[in-house]
Amino acid sequence: MSEPASSVRTVVVVGSSVGGVRTAQALRSEGFGGRVVLVGDEARLPYDKPPLSKQFLAGSWGTERVALLTEATADQAGIELRLGVAAERLDVAGRQVVLADGQRLDYDAVVIATGAAARPSPWAARSGVHVVRTMSDSESLQADLRRDDHVVVVGGGFIGAEVAATARSLGREVTVVDPLPVPIGRVVGAAVGSHFAELHRRHGVATRFGTGVESVEGEAGNLRVVLTDGTELTAGTVVVGIGATPNDGWLADSGLLVENGVVCDEFCRAVDAPAVHAVGDVARWFHPDRGEHIRVEHWTNAVDQAVCVAHNIAHPDDLRADRPVEYVWSDQYDWTIQIVGRPHRATEHHLVGDPAADRPRFAALYRGADGQLIAAVTVNWPKALVTCRRLVAAGSTFAAAVTQVEALAAAPARTAGAPA
Amino acid sequence: MPVLKADFEACQGYGNCITGAPDAYDIDDDGVVVLLKQEITDEERPRIEEAARSCPVSALTVEDS
Numbered sequence: 001m002s003e004p005a006s007s008v009r010t011v012v013v014v015g016s017s018v019g020g021v022r023t024a025q026a027l028r029s030e031g032f033g034g035r036v037v038l039v040g041d042e043a044r045l046p047y048d049k050p051p052l053s054k055q056f057l058a059g060s061w062g063t064e065r066v067a068l069l070t071e072a073t074a075d076q077a078g079i080e081l082r083l084g085v086a087a088e089r090l091d092v093a094g095r096q097v098v099l100a101d102g103q104r105l106d107y108d109a110v111v112i113a114t115g116a117a118a119r120p121s122p123w124a125a126r127s128g129v130h131v132v133r134t135m136s137d138s139e140s141l142q143a144d145l146r147r148d149d150h151v152v153v154v155g156g157g158f159i160g161a162e163v164a165a166t167a168r169s170l171g172r173e174v175t176v177v178d179p180l181p182v183p184i185g186r187v188v189g190a191a192v193g194s195h196f197a198e199l200h201r202r203h204g205v206a207t208r209f210g211t212g213v214e215s216v217e218g219e220a221g222n223l224r225v226v227l228t229d230g231t232e233l234t235a236g237t238v239v240v241g242i243g244a245t246p247n248d249g250w251l252a253d254s255g256l257l258v259e260n261g262v263v264c265d266e267f268c269r270a271v272d273a274p275a276v277h278a279v280g281d282v283a284r285w286f287h288p289d290r291g292e293h294i295r296v297e298h299w300t301n302a303v304d305q306a307v308c309v310a311h312n313i314a315h316p317d318d319l320r321a322d323r324p325v326e327y328v329w330s331d332q333y334d335w336t337i338q339i340v341g342r343p344h345r346a347t348e349h350h351l352v353g354d355p356a357a358d359r360p361r362f363a364a365l366y367r368g369a370d371g372q373l374i375a376a377v378t379v380n381w382p383k384a385l386v387t388c389r390r391l392v393a394a395g396s397t398f399a400a401a402v403t404q405v406e407a408l409a410a411a412p413a414r415t416a417g418a419p420a
Numbered sequence: 421m422p423v424l425k426a427d428f429e430a431c432q433g434y435g436n437c438i439t440g441a442p443d444a445y446d447i448d449d450d451g452v453v454v455l456l457k458q459e460i461t462d463e464e465r466p467r468i469e470e471a472a473r474s475c476p477v478s479a480l481t482v483e484d485s
Contacts, residue, residue: 022473029466029473050476299476300436307440307470329434329476336432382433382451389439411449 006316008108009034012097014087015113015247016040018048019280019302021068023111024079026310036079037105038069039097043084044135045070050299052138053162054331058169059142063135087114090254092273109275109313112251112262113306116244116281116297121154123213128220129238132159141239144220145170149236152176152225154213156183158330160241161196164205165332167239174205175233177225179212188343188377192364195355196332203333208233244297246282260284261295266321268309277313279305289323298328325393334359338385341366341375341392350398352405355379363388363405367398376401384408421459423485424468428452430479437480440471445480453479 011027013020016038024038040046046068055061074081082099089098090112096104118131130141141163145151151167153160156178164174180186185193200207212228216238225233246261256270257263261284263271268285270276278285280302284295301324308322330337343349346366353362363384368374373396376388384405391401424444433451437444444464446454460468465482472480 025473026470029469031466048476300474303436303474307474327436327439338434382435383447383449385433386435386438386447389435390442393439 006032006034006314008032008313008316010037010105010107011035011109011111011313012037012039012105012107013111013113014039014090014097015111015115015280015282016042016046016069016081016083017113017115017280017302018046018068018299019115019306020111020113021046022303022306023113023279023310025069025077026307027314028077028079030310030314032310032314034108036077037082037107038074038079039082039085039087039099039105041084041086041100042134045081045083047135049133052135053132053159054166056135057132057138057142057145057163057166066135087250090251090256090276092254092256092276095275107275109277111309111313112248112270112276112278112282113280113302114247114250114282116246118241119243119245121216121238121240121242123216123238123240125216125223125238126219128218128223128236129216129240131240132163133244141237144237145172147221147236148172149221150175150234151237151239152223152233152235153239153241154178154225155241155243156180156197156207156209157241157243158184158328160239161200161332162330163239163241164200165203168203168205168333175208175235176200176205177208177211177213177227177233179210179228181210183209186344187339188364189346189349189366192343192349192351192355192377196337198356199333199335244281246284246295248282263293266323267312267319268305268322269312277309279309285322287323288321296326298326300324300327325389327389335379336382338378338382339375340385340389341373343375343377345374350402352384352402352409353381363409365398365401365405371397371399373398373401376405421461421485422465422468422482423459424455424457424472425481425483426453426455427479430477431475432477432479434476436474436476437471440474441468444468445471459485 086100118133153176182193184196214226223235262278264285361380363378366375378385431453
C-alpha cells in the first residue's frame with residue numbers, strides 16, 4: 001500500500017518527543033505504507049512535556065497520563081521504536097543516521113525532531129539547582145519540592161511562572177527573580193504583562209523583577225542566591241528557567257546549513273538536502289507569510305509541522321507550505337492563558353473584561369500598524385481565543401474584531417468565572 | 421464510517437482541533453469542545469484524525485464504528 005507518488009520506503013524520525021511522535025503517526029494517517037523508525041535518546045517511552053512544569057510536577061498526573069505513545073499503539077501503527085540510543089551523526093550523502101551505538105539506519109527521508117535543551121544554569125552550586133525540560137528533571141525537582149523550604153525561581157517566563165505556581169500549590173514559599181521589570185512583557189507588552197506580574201503577588205508569590213542573579217552557592221536545602229542589587233536570598237531549591245537552545249549539535253559535520261536550528265524551506269525541508277526535514281523547536285523554516293526564517297518553541301507549532309512534514313513526505317507532488325499563526329497556552333495558578341499571533345508587534349491594544357477581577361475572564365486584542373488584528377491574549381476565555389485565532393488567520397480588521405469580542409462578552413455565559 | 425469521540429471532561433478549551441478541522445469541531449461559551457458531526461467519511465479521516473491528535477490533553481479520538 002505504498003503511495004505511488006512517493007519513492008520513499010523508509011522514513012527515520014530522529015527525536016521521540018511530540019514533534020517526532022506526531023510525525024510518525026501522521027505519516028500513517030497520510031497513507032504512507034513504508035517503514036517508519038522512531039529514534040529517541042531517552043530510554044523512556046515517548047512522553048508529553050507541557051505537564052512537566054504543572055500536573056506531573058505537582059504529582060497529580062503520573063507517567064501514564066503524559067504518555068504520547070505506548071508500545072502497543074506504536075506496534076499498531078507500524079512504528080519501530082529505537083529508544084535509549086541517541087543519533088550521533090547524519091550522513092546526508094549516504095542517507096544514513098549514525099547512532100551512538102555505532103549502528104547505521106538507512107533512510108529515504110529523515111525527519112529531524114530533536115527539539116531543544118534547557119539552557120543550563122550559569123550558576124554552579126553543589127546541588128539543588130534545577131532546570132525543567134525532561135521527565136527526569138521534573139522528577140528530581142518534585143523530590144526537592146517535598147522539602148518545606150523556600151524556592152527561588154530564576155526566570156519569569158512561561159516555565160518559570162508555571163513552576164512557581166506549582167510550587168506554591170504544594171505549599172512552598174516562592175520568589176521569582178527576573179532581570180526584566182515585566183518578564184512576560186516581551187511577549188504581551190508591558191501593560192498587559194503587569195497583570196501577569198500581579199498574578200504572582202495575588203497568590204502569595206514574591207517577585208524580584210528588574211533584578212538579576214549574581215551567584216548561587218551551597219547545596220540542596222541550603223542555597224544562597226545573591227542578586228545583582230546585593231540582596232541575598234536563602235533557598236532550599238533553585239529552579240532556573242532561562243530559555244532553551246536547539247539540539248542541533250549532532251548535525252555539526254553533516255554539511256547541512258545549521259544556524260540556530262536546521263535551516264529549512266517553506267516545506268520544512270533542509271535548504272540543501274530535500275530528503276531531510278525538520279519539525280518543532282529544532283527547525284528554522286521559511287514562513288511564507290513572514291518572508292523570513294523563524295524558529296518557534298511552541299507545542300502546537302511542533303504538532304502542526306509534524307502533519308505538514310508527514311504530508312510532504314507521503315505526497316511529494318502535492319507539497320504544502322507551513323504557514324501557521326503562532327499559538328501558545330500557559331496554565332498559571334487559576335489562569336488559563338492563551339496567546340495567538342505576535343502581540344509584541346502591535347501598535348496598540350484593547351482590553352475586553354477586567355484583569356483585576358477575582359478569577360477574571362478577559363481578552364487583550366492587538367492592532368497592527370496597518371489596522372489589522374495581529375494578535376490576542378485571552379485569560380480563562382477559550383471562546384474568545386478561538387474567535388480571535390480565526391480572525392487573525394483571516395486578516396480581520398482590529399475594529400471588527402473588537403466589536404465581535406465585545407459582543408461575545410455581552411452574551412450571557414452560563415458559568416462565567418467557573419473553573420475550566 | 422469513522423466516528424468522532426470526545427472526552428468533554430478532559431477538554432480544556434485549547435482550541436487546536438478547531439484550527440485543524442473547523443467542520444468537525446467547535447467550542448461552546450464555556451470553552452468545551454462541540455462535535456459538529458458524529459460520523460465522518462474515510463476521505464476526510466486523515467485531516468480530522470490529525471486535528472484530533474493536536475489536542476494537548478488527548479480529549480479527542482476518531483474510532484472505527
